[in-house]
Amino acid sequence: MLRRARHPDPARPDGAEGVDPVLAGEMTRIGVVRNPQSHGNRIRPPGPAPEDVRLVEPIGREALKAALDDFARTGLDLLVIDGGDGTVRDVISLLPHTFGEATPLLAVLPSGKTNVLAIDLGTAEGWRLEDALRAARQQNPTIKSRPPLRVSWADDKPCLQGFFFGVGAPVKATNLAQRVHKVGFFHNFAVALTIGAAALGALFGGSRDEWRAGVPARLTLDGEAQAEGDRFAVIVTALKRLPFGLKPFGAPREGLKLLDVDAPPRR
Secondary structure (H helix, E strand, C coil), rough: CCCCCEECCCCCCCCEECCCCCCCCCCCCCEEEECCCHHHHCCCCCCCCCCEEEECCCCHHHHHHHHHHHHHHHCCCCEEEEECHHHHHHHHHHHHHHCCCCCCEEEECCCCCHHHHHHHHCCCCCCCCHHHHHCCCCCCCCCCCCEEEECCCCCCCCEEEECEEEEHHHHHHHHHHHHHHHHCCCCHHHHHHHHHHHHHHHHHHHCCCCCCCEEEECECCCCCEEEEEEEEEEECCCCCHHHHHHHHHHCCCCCEEEEEEEEECCC
């Protein structure tokens, strides 16, 4: 589960900001945003939610925002996201516009194809709604914190929030993974095929190979402009673990991590 928003904790005598303790008795207001079209939910259709759990299955951004607005008006202790990485992105992108600073605890069910966030949180592959509810209602539930990234544009396009941002090779790999999924490969096997194809192109392709050519990009880090040029890959994430044991940042650690590789990459 992901940590709720920070706010003053009246139980602390110094009045410092902190995170309220989560007790079993507090988990009385629970909402679920389910994507019935996600890969896992189509393969294994979930059953009905318990009577004391509010379940919504919105289609489209406006319907999702309306559902989250309704949750925010009545208040939630726990919001369960039942879908893939796209559903997670859509929900957390709208949380600032619906819940503001009073974001509830979040739980993520691995119902998509790759489930990047669920893997990072250590969620079991077959985790279902009843498992999430049981874990949340324990006396001392496991709570982890992952700050999302925010992506904004110069025009009026809505901002997006997520946990993994990529330019260059990661985008090409994502497009390839979608084609792999259409063939019928999913989860770690799909990731392995994608990584294998990308590695072959990066290692053995020519300077104009699709994987080695890179994309033009300008980066500014903490207000300091970086050298302009073609980038083979730019990856930014606050996650600790990536699928298939990938470790582009070394040993798993907390905090924001950046990988910036010029194009073409050295062999």
